[in-house]
Amino acid sequence: MTLEPFGARLRRAMDTRGPLCVGIDPHASLLAAWGLDDDPAGLERFCRTVVEALADRVAVLKPQSAFFERFGSRGIAVLERTVADARAAGALVLMDAKRGDIGSTMAAYAATYLDPASPLFSDAVTVSPYLGYGSLRPAVDLARACGTGIFALALTSNPEGAEVQRATGADGSTVAATVLGHLREENAGEQPLGSFGAVVGATLGATVAEAGIDLDTGGPLLAPGIGAQGATPADLPAVFGSALRNVLPSVSRDVLRHGPDAAALRAAADRIADEVRAVVTS
Numbered sequence: 001m002t003l004e005p006f007g008a009r010l011r012r013a014m015d016t017r018g019p020l021c022v023g024i025d026p027h028a029s030l031l032a033a034w035g036l037d038d039d040p041a042g043l044e045r046f047c048r049t050v051v052e053a054l055a056d057r058v059a060v061l062k063p064q065s066a067f068f069e070r071f072g073s074r075g076i077a078v079l080e081r082t083v084a085d086a087r088a089a090g091a092l093v094l095m096d097a098k099r100g101d102i103g104s105t106m107a108a109y110a111a112t113y114l115d116p117a118s119p120l121f122s123d124a125v126t127v128s129p130y131l132g133y134g135s136l137r138p139a140v141d142l143a144r145a146c147g148t149g150i151f152a153l154a155l156t157s158n159p160e161g162a163e164v165q166r167a168t169g170a171d172g173s174t175v176a177a178t179v180l181g182h183l184r185e186e187n188a189g190e191q192p193l194g195s196f197g198a199v200v201g202a203t204l205g206a207t208v209a210e211a212g213i214d215l216d217t218g219g220p221l222l223a224p225g226i227g228a229q230g231a232t233p234a235d236l237p238a239v240f241g242s243a244l245r246n247v248l249p250s251v252s253r254d255v256l257r258h259g260p261d262a263a264a265l266r267a268a269a270d271r272i273a274d275e276v277r278a279v280v281t282s
């Protein structure tokens, strides 16, 4: 099965539903705050609530695989159902698994998340290019063949990321700029939006522009860090400059803390989506 390219589907979802990705991060503390047990049944209730409240209105839902993996096979079963339910309700699903390995193993990761025949099939997956961008080739090729996408870690939202991502190579370019350059090549000619995205934290302020790093890759820019990590929608123009229209801000805890009430979850997501839209279109 080949879908319409991920970038085109994402562009439409962002334009019609608003440019927002809500993360499904079932922290133990959130399960407790929602009155749920820290077990697979609590995990399932949590995810069903989020999907029922948000999958018919936000552009993208992003399950954080780590919070499911910690429950073993029963957690993965919940993850499979969560992805399928969210997609059935109309949201695009970005699996946040940050996979990266040598090419032959990367091919198995790609089949896990990007092949429509897989139980964990998602519209896109986060990947790590830090075994060398070329190691991601199997994921890029499968995504292109199936109409799915990837988001490669370029400039992450955590302060520790700079040590690796801002290091300079022999040609004087930062590692992040090199990753972004590869993504630009993948997206060349793709309209209205490429399918090969980058992760760039909303927390980075003016440091990206100051370093002269070009964020315009022709693909989407996933921007985590709003809310619990301290960034706000008002910070986005300084980070992204002329690439702002392709930014997909991602918020997990700052939406999820409003649950388990579905109306409160919806109101939180709507409020942030409105704030982002106002910033992007101003």
Ligand SMILES: O=c1ccn([C@@H]2O[C@H](COP(=O)(O)O)[C@@H](O)[C@H]2O)c(=O)[nH]1
Pocket (backbone or CB within 6 Å): 023, 025, 064, 096, 155, 156, 157, 158, 199, 200, 201, 224, 225, 226, 227, 228, 229, 250, 251, 252, 253, 254
């Ligand atoms: O650079 C990155 C890449 C990924 N993340 C992930 O996004 C969410 C953020 O959660 P919040 O509760 O909104 O802080 C989480 O799943 C991270 O693993 C990121 O934060 N930064």
